[in-house]
Amino acid sequence: MSDSNTLPKTRFNPVALAGLLLVLIVGMIAMGKHQRDEAPHVAIEVRQERALHFSDGPQGEVLVIDARQNETIDALYGEQGFLRQTLRALVRERLRRGLDQSEPFWLQQLHNHHLALFDPVTQTRIDLMAFGPSNSQVFARWLDSPSQP
Template structure:
């Protein structure tokens, strides 16, 4: 006796196809709507206003915007830090804004770390790039082994 192979009838195949098309249309509609799809921000536990200045030797000076004191000098490649700052600076340049206003580095009670640009409203959720990359910015919150006070 010949072995029968199971098969789907035409009806279920059409239903599956329609469901896939509906999902694709739904995802596209949400993406094109401009809605942000992310978890709500936790409460800030530490905020530090920082300015970043390029130096002639190729380093980046990290300056506390409150008192103008240099807190760190970033030497060498520092690819993630440079890339994040370049993205924010590009947006400022597009809008004709300069480096006068400080960026805000925000640590949240849910463990997330965000670099925000109050001048443009842009933000980079640093934890999205992994703990090693987020740590590059997390160390900038430290001041004499204490975190900067929350606002």
Template sequence: MASSEKDEHLKAGPISKVIMPVTALGLILMLTVYVLYTELVLGTTGSDFQPPVAERALSFSDEDGEIVVRDGRSGDVLMTAGEGEESFMRQTVRQLARSRVRTGGSDQVPFVLQGKADGRLILEDPVTGQGVDLAAFGEDNAGAFARFLETEDDENSVEGP
């Protein structure tokens, strides 16, 4: 038996040359329909563009191992956490600060904490445009930041449209 006879069944016939592009086209079409459905019908787009119902500018600094949280506008100290405390807050701010350093941004610009109408809490860096959806890390971790929006005065509230 010659080797050409053995490998004859491995050669693509005229039908397999048509089926492969049709299958690929079908998969691309299904993916497109899925993306359009989830984005337009389910409304997953635009959720990040909701106006905040409350927001506060926050500055974070590391002073001798303590993290100091200040109001970004007034400079008032809101909280001081000792070494080993508030680890989620430390890590979150550290990651945003690293991105800021990589882009060459100023460390003097405060971060912005935003409470959205749907209950999400976002810590955003206006310098890099990056943000962290704090609710994704659980209620306790989001609560570490939420307390900075819960104030007696209304100066941190933002009027809705």
């Protein structure tokens, strides 16, 4: 005769369950990365562009340098939070991957009149218009800006 108050015991190992969960998570991440790497690259029509280097000046200012002419076209004093954060994100990605820091970034006006900052080394494009007109104007003035003496 069996006792009706006794339930069958299920045996599971919590360590094995945690291990299985970990394997599933790692597998899903790997599949997502693989799919992202194979995503087709859509050609983007660039209407105008300018190669720029950015560096820190002696007084903490951000120097904007035309990469083709190797001439300073602007010096930005003060906080310049949006500019600094945008550049920091691009530089950090190059450093994370151990890539060349000497290549210029490309300021681009796209076919839809959006302004973008493109890193040819990492193939990262930041749509500056997504951050609002005042933030994109920080960069827009350098498309046609002549060099400073």
